[in-house]
Amino acid sequence: MSRLAFALEQAAEDRLLADAVEHGHLIVGRALAPNDLLTGLDVLAPEVVLVGAGRSALSAALLEACDLRGIRIVALAADDAERAQARALGLHEVFELASTWRELEPIVSGGVPVPAAAHGNAAGHEPVRAASVIAVWGPAGAPGRTTVAVNLAAELAAAGHRVALVDADPYGGVVAASLGLLDEAPGFASACRLAGSGALDRGELERIAQRYSSARASFEVFTGLVGPSRWPELARDRVTTALGSIREWVDYVVVDTGFSLEHDEELTSDQFAPRRNAATFATLALADEVVAVGLADPVGLSRLLRGHAELVDLVDPGRIRVVVNRVRTSALGIDAYGQVRQTMRRFAGLSDVVMLPHDGRAVDAAILTARTLRDAAPKSPLRTAVRDFAHDAFLPAPPVAVRRRRFGPVRAGVAAT
Missing domain, CATH: 3.40.50.300 (P-loop containing nucleotide triphosphate hydrolases)
Known part of the structure; x- marks a missing residue:
């Protein structure tokens, strides 16, 4: 089970939300505006953020903030232009906007973590490593x-x-x-x-x-x-x-x-x-x-x-x-x-x-x-x-994920909006 935050268009979120809950994930944020998501990362404490790949939603600042907190960020692109925008920022996990939850579930549930390169390429610094x-x-x-x-x-x-x-x-x-x-x-x-x-x-x-x-x-x-x-x-x-x-x-x-x-x-x-x-x-x-x-x-x-x-x-x-x-x-x-x-x-x-x-x-x-x-x-x-x-x-060996211990009951459902 993962803690998910959604920053998608309403239609895409409505299509994916029910399947995400059915798979046992905890939804900690819905229909989040880019600024609200960026400022609320510490409060919401998501483990995975699903965000649109367009310029209005995805930014180098968001990628860097998620990397610093160890949050996986997954972008959904509506077309080639949005996909190129996400790739240019250094984001590796980019899916089609029409992707089903069945396609997203493996990466949400713990695929190999791939840090974004936003704080290297987009900010003007050297890349993390040469290809x-x-x-x-x-x-x-x-x-x-x-x-x-x-x-x-x-x-x-x-x-x-x-x-x-x-x-x-x-x-x-x-x-x-x-x-x-x-x-x-x-x-x-x-x-x-x-x-x-x-x-x-x-x-x-x-x-x-x-x-x-x-x-x-x-x-x-x-x-x-x-x-x-x-x-x-x-x-x-x-x-x-x-x-x-x-x-x-x-x-x-x-x-x-x-x-x-x-x-x-x-x-x-x-x-x-x-x-x-x-x-x-x-x-x-x-x-x-x-x-x-x-x-x-x-x-x-x-x-x-x-x-x-x-x-x-x-x-x-x-x-x-x-x-x-x-x-x-x-x-x-x-x-x-x-x-x-x-x-x-x-x-x-x-x-x-x-x-x-x-x-x-x-x-x-x-x-x-x-x-x-x-x-x-x-x-x-x-x-x-x-x-x-x-x-x-x-492929580099994936780092061992250390999950923070949480006290109290945790249920699959909508925890915050």
């Missing part, structure tokens, strides 16, 4: 790089963070097709061109990015090259600058990279020509974490082992997380998980390997509907494994 850049790499042979990248982005977004998914594959990425987004114009290449001319700012990022919309798991997408012949647009300096700008805009940047680690400049006499793999090298150099994805069959494991040996020459081994995808007995025999674990330990000295089960039905459903696993097959073993990996590897 994490996660590069998803894998050798040739379709090991599942894009599947892992897309669903990592979805799980990080579902945890309440703002996430950007970048398709930086110089050989022609498929992120847009996987999510049913338009790819007539390559979003990341556009960002790189603007970065090269010093014109890539927050407004341009919002214009270029496409949004994958989902209940509690929406994220921004920078689509990849329309055709592989356009790889010269992804020059190393431009990629580095563009990713640097994106990481100032979001909390996590997940980058789907190319497979090749070949230093092609050694194969040409023109030392000033564009490099096909420059985007991959730039991403790996900038990344805080590198997820190396391999396929769980004899050929796939062989490619992963050889590629991992090349990868450790470019990236600190402590930043590499190895993921073996599509683990199945039909390709490896009895005890497939044990065989993968033994192979990686014996030939690469790796004991900490994440293994994802083969789940063709879930992947087919996601491809057919152009959705993430979280939306297309939320209870599938593969989605569960990716979610657990995202939480264990990249």
